[in-house]
Amino acid sequence: MGVVNVTPDSFSDGGVWFDPEAAIAHGLRLWEQGADIIDVGGESTRPGALRPDEPEEMRRILRVVAELAGAEVVVSIDTMRAAVAQAAVASGARIVNDVSGALGDPAMAEVVAAAGVDFVAMHWRGHSVDMQSRAHYDDVVADVCRELAARVAALTAAGVAPERIILDPGLGFAKLPEHNWALLRALPDLVATGHRVLVGSSRKRFLGLAGRDEQTIRPADARDIATAVTSAYAADAGVWGVRVHDVVATRDALAVRRAWRGESEDGR
Template sequence: MTSTVPMTVPGAVPTLALLPPPVRPADLYLRPTAFLSGAEADRAVAAGQALRLAGSGFAFALLEVAVRTPEGSVRAIAPADAVRDWMAGLEPAAARRAAVLLAALTTPPLTVGEPAWAGLGLGRPLIQGIVNVTPDSFSDGGDHADSAAAVAHGRALLEAGADILDVGGESTRPGAQPVDPAEEAARVVPVIRALAEAGAVVSVDTRRASVMRSALAAGARIVNDITALAGDPDSLTVAAAAGCPVVLMHMQGEPGTMQQDPQYRDVVLDVFDGLEERLLAAEAAGIPRHRIAVDPGIGFGKTVEHNLALLRQVGIFHALGCPVLVGLSRKRFIASLSRGEEPKQRLPGSLAAGLATLSQGVQILRVHDVAETWQARAVWGSIGL
């Protein structure tokens, strides 16, 4: 079954009174919408007309409530006070679930004792620059395949304004074949060591526990895993023992086959469920939530319509209580919505989509084009915040 279209009353948005009670607490979801920023957000929050979003400069005036049913999903949008009144009539377990989601939406993702993520504050969106040490990545494969070129590229991204450098040694483009972990480590470790010694905050983009271990020893501070630490049985243990921040990404299937007819009941809710499951697994392994960021995995086992639904509703992932990272730079869906441009010609679409996610409070953008993203963020921030 493909993603559902939200059910509606003919000619009207469904009201909360029409929502069925959730059969299970996990069938209930909250998404912030009607975002405000800057002075407008401050005034609305002070007047009790909006809620502050996750400790950011944004606020939201409305909440979308989604409830899964055997037939699909039903959604209604209402002010927060009306949603709270509706929550009060739920069964206790569902009411607790709703309260947890609302608290996550309105509380900074970092606790008082953890003012920064990987040593970085979240007062403004962070830019994670991509350093692919690969011969076959979809956009820049071969451009920086040797260590010297990759280090030079990383240094250039730092000068251009990258907050984080994401170093990867295995292409995970659609149809990609796995790389031997020893080869992957040989590609990334010298680059990570050199960039870390230059003062960069480095993340390692890998799904292999042995590569994580080597990368962290070389100076990487963050593990960024497309399998959400599920692809290798030792990954959770390695990340927990290292005490490092992690990025948990959603992917349906494997890179080699993930784009072969991906299916979801409701892509936004299904991805939320997948990330929530991996968050709980990480916490159970000893990785506290304040060290975790989540990534909905644009393009990883998703069609164009799936990607668009996730981008339109990306604010829902704040309800997981973690920083939200989005990687959409130069991805194929951009060309599909435009004129079929090659990857390096997809910068305008990457910026447009990236800024749309920042306007929903996304905290980290993973990009190829750091200087251009830095400039776009600066102008966007000056106008909107």
């Protein structure tokens, strides 16, 4: 899943793809580089970010979604708003990727159920402006698994087909670095739920700190090697997908993993 942030303030590339023409070109480039899905988002979810209003989020993403979908790109819409999700699906999006797991908008589950599209439910404890204050867990793996199970129950009760639900542990969202590493080590537990699992570690701060300290942390645009390594380990754990900014690095890492294991392109 290649990332297209149509935002002025995303943590890794804020503003670079804010112009719709630039965002569309970037999405097509990621697709040509081997992304299976292009994830288009109009709201930054970096810690401390403020939300755009709904009309502004619509303005940012709808043309991008429509033009990519018109070019036969598989598009995912990254939004917490049901109305935005509904409009994006009408414009050609095939997946709704909601970092709130439908907690941010009570109408989301009904919209997704009616649309019959795949739905990514991420572990979430609150909006970006104060989410890091909620990074308190008795046992982060058990707590995240339990809270995701509650989302699955609520979504299926609202009519979302269980096979449509994809789970995301929410790395970096109300998580400290030690929480993120614990969740990555526990990916087989999430995969064992029977739901597809999406991992979004790309360029996140905890990767910048791996082997470093606060004074020597890698900047966001220097974390693609660490992201690619994470993608290969995630593939070994059996995840369905990885959400990345640099598609080429991750495709290369996955190709090396397959060759190492003697697998073909389709995993056999």
